[in-house]
Amino acid sequence: MSARGSAHDALVYTDPADLITRSADFLRAGLDDGARAVVFAPPATAEPLRSAVGADLRVLDMATAGANPARIIPALRELTSSGEPVVAICQAWWPGRSAAESAEVALHEALVDIAFADGPDLRVRCPYPTRKPEWVRSCHREVVADGVAGGSGGYDPDLAAATFSAVLEDTTAEVTDVTHFSLDDLPELRDLVTIRASAAGLDRDKALDLTLAANEIVTNSICHGGERGTLRVWGEDGAIVCEVSDSGHLDSAMTGRVAPLPSVRGGRGIWLANQLCDLVQIRSCPKRGTVVRLWMHG
Numbered sequence: 001m002s003a004r005g006s007a008h009d010a011l012v013y014t015d016p017a018d019l020i021t022r023s024a025d026f027l028r029a030g031l032d033d034g035a036r037a038v039v040f041a042p043p044a045t046a047e048p049l050r051s052a053v054g055a056d057l058r059v060l061d062m063a064t065a066g067a068n069p070a071r072i073i074p075a076l077r078e079l080t081s082s083g084e085p086v087v088a089i090c091q092a093w094w095p096g097r098s099a100a101e102s103a104e105v106a107l108h109e110a111l112v113d114i115a116f117a118d119g120p121d122l123r124v125r126c127p128y129p130t131r132k133p134e135w136v137r138s139c140h141r142e143v144v145a146d147g148v149a150g151g152s153g154g155y156d157p158d159l160a161a162a163t164f165s166a167v168l169e170d171t172t173a174e175v176t177d178v179t180h181f182s183l184d185d186l187p188e189l190r191d192l193v194t195i196r197a198s199a200a201g202l203d204r205d206k207a208l209d210l211t212l213a214a215n216e217i218v219t220n221s222i223c224h225g226g227e228r229g230t231l232r233v234w235g236e237d238g239a240i241v242c243e244v245s246d247s248g249h250l251d252s253a254m255t256g257r258v259a260p261l262p263s264v265r266g267g268r269g270i271w272l273a274n275q276l277c278d279l280v281q282i283r284s285c286p287k288r289g290t291v292v293r294l295w296m297h298g
Helices: 018-032 045-053 069-079 101-115 159-164 183-199 204-224 270-275
Strands: 007-013 037-042 056-061 086-090 122-128 142-145 148-151 175-181 229-236 237-245 280-286 291-298
Touching: 007 018, 007 270, 018 037, 018 122, 037 069, 045 056, 056 183, 069 086, 069 101, 069 122, 069 270, 101 159, 101 280, 159 280, 175 183, 175 204, 183 204, 183 229, 183 237, 204 229, 204 270, 204 291, 229 270, 237 280, 270 280, 270 291
Parallel strands: 007 122, 007 142, 037 056, 037 086, 086 122
Antiparallel strands: 142 148, 175 229, 229 237, 237 291, 280 291
């Protein structure tokens, strides 16, 4: 593993023991090559790897820090901020991820090569079971199976842009509120979100976080989306969902995944929503406008 630079591939494993063995081999090879070794995974993977690799392994809990997949790329950027080479096992998806979470993992995976196209020295390996989601080969140039690396045969460099501009599947849950808004409606919208969040069983901190995130996204709609938009609220999969739609357009699928610079005005709304919410989904197309869904679990 002497080659330097950015690399991003998928590891297909047959069972949990195979996952740990092959991931540990990858991480040890990185350590032997002078890189920092990191596992960014839920505890069921991270703890056995900690035992297998030893104290030199840094462990990040994907089940919390990466529950919202939009937070994974910023976390990887932070890991490489010192300039040291890094090898990372990054398990963003596992059986049990919801359909909405899985869709955002797919978008995250499609963005990794874009986010790190110009460096730094980061080698990321993403584990998936043999019965993996159908989009795995589309997001990775190479797939490692049975210890052998080969071309994925289905890599799509345009997948991130196509996904970001696609239509989010509409909910089948009952939508409790539909509100068309403009600038004068902001106080009432904040009150509405807080009331619905509390009624859904969110504790005070989570209710306030969701209200703040929704306020940021609604404000973005007013400032950049034609001065008006629509807020819909519903409950789904044990979460309360706030969806904001408008006629504006976002140019980059990386929106909300790059930390805003203190010296630059604006650009903080979606970033802040990603830090506050359990899941954020964004789709934007010039012809259809922009939709942002904020999920918060009770």
